Amino acid sequence: MITYNLDGGTANNKTSYNIETATFTLSNPTKNGYVFVGWTGSNGTTKQTNVSIAKGSTGNKSYTANWTPIKWTVKYDANGGTGTMSDSSHTYEGGTHFNKNAFSKKGYSFDGWMLSRVVNGKTQWAYGNSDGDWIDATSWYELGKNPSGTRLYKTYEDEQICQRDTYINGDVQTAHAQWKKVTYTISYTLNGGSISRQKTTYDVETATFTLPQPAKKGYTFVGWTGSNGTTPQKTVSIAKGSTGNKSYTAVFEKIIYTITTSKAGSGAISNSCIVSYANDNSIFITPAQGYVTSSLKIDGVSVNPVNKYNFLDVNQNHKIEVTFTITQNKKMELMQKEYSWIDLKL
DSSP states (O other): OEEEEOTTOBOOOOSOOOTTSOOEEOOOOBOTTEEEEEEEETTEEEEESOOEEOTTOOSOEEEEEEEEEOEEEEEEEOTTOBOOOOOEEEETTTTOBOOOOOOBOTTEEEEEEEEEEEETTEEEEEEEETTSOBOOTTOEEOTTOSOTTEEEOOOOSTTOBOSSSOSSTTOEEEEEEEEEEOOEEEEEEOTTOBOOSOOOEEOTTSOOEEOOOOBOTTEEEEEEEETTEEEEESOOEEOTTOOSOEEEEEEEEEOEEEEEEEEESSEEEOOOEEEETTOOEEEEEEEOTTEEEEEEEETTEEEOOOSEEEEOSOOSOEEEEEEEEEOHHHHHHHHHHHHHHHHHHO
16 A cells, blocks of 8 residues: 655645556645645654555555645836835745835826736736635736636735735746826815816826916905915916825905095095995085085985085995085175275275
């Protein structure tokens, strides 16, 4: 009888013999992920990959298969990113991991690795099942030649374990960095203004765009401050290739309106003045002695004469016109003075 301890391997060998059995050599076993390094047992304690049982031999035999795990190398490709990474060495079922990602790409976040290798001059890629999960070390195919229900495999964790990727001893694989565009936010502080058609997000590939200008009743837009600096700028653009969250604050100043005053006749009226939006202002009207305010027009419209006209919540330019007219008593007084002067001369 011949017995075998294959330790998970497979082989097709004789299980019995007799003294007349012709000399034969044991077939070496195979085991996925491992290299057969020899038999021990009835042939001794030294591992041998070539063991024969000669014709004329006698006695039961027993043999144990000895294995060593395969080893392979992973190289790292930045795939459009920048930086350098050393190769990593891996052992089947050895608990080894991919190296921690050291690449970077402006405007992108690291999104795992995809694996390729070259076998017999042809590039193969690692494929997973329809959910993208790892299948086994045989799931390597040329692009477009993968079975239905499979898709390119991508690791999802940095430093993910890598210990059953291949059954080829000395395999050389390349881990290609995968990148995901980062979406950045744009926030606005409008200080009571309003805006439309503004972007609230962008990424590194977004075409250059200019912020719209906000509006606020009674105010003039001075410019944006914030991510563009502390000096207000009316025209602010975010160029393609920019990165980072942005925030902008609208700067406004009140519109200044003019109240223009004019008069005809003897009397006084407040000087022309300027008034900020939504503020109030009073214009004082004082006829000279012996005169009355006969006409008062506000923006060309006649109103009842008053001694003080209040402009409330000003939101436009105004014009106030006043006419002073002499009273009858004043006329008589002047006439009497004129006649008295004539008498003196006579």
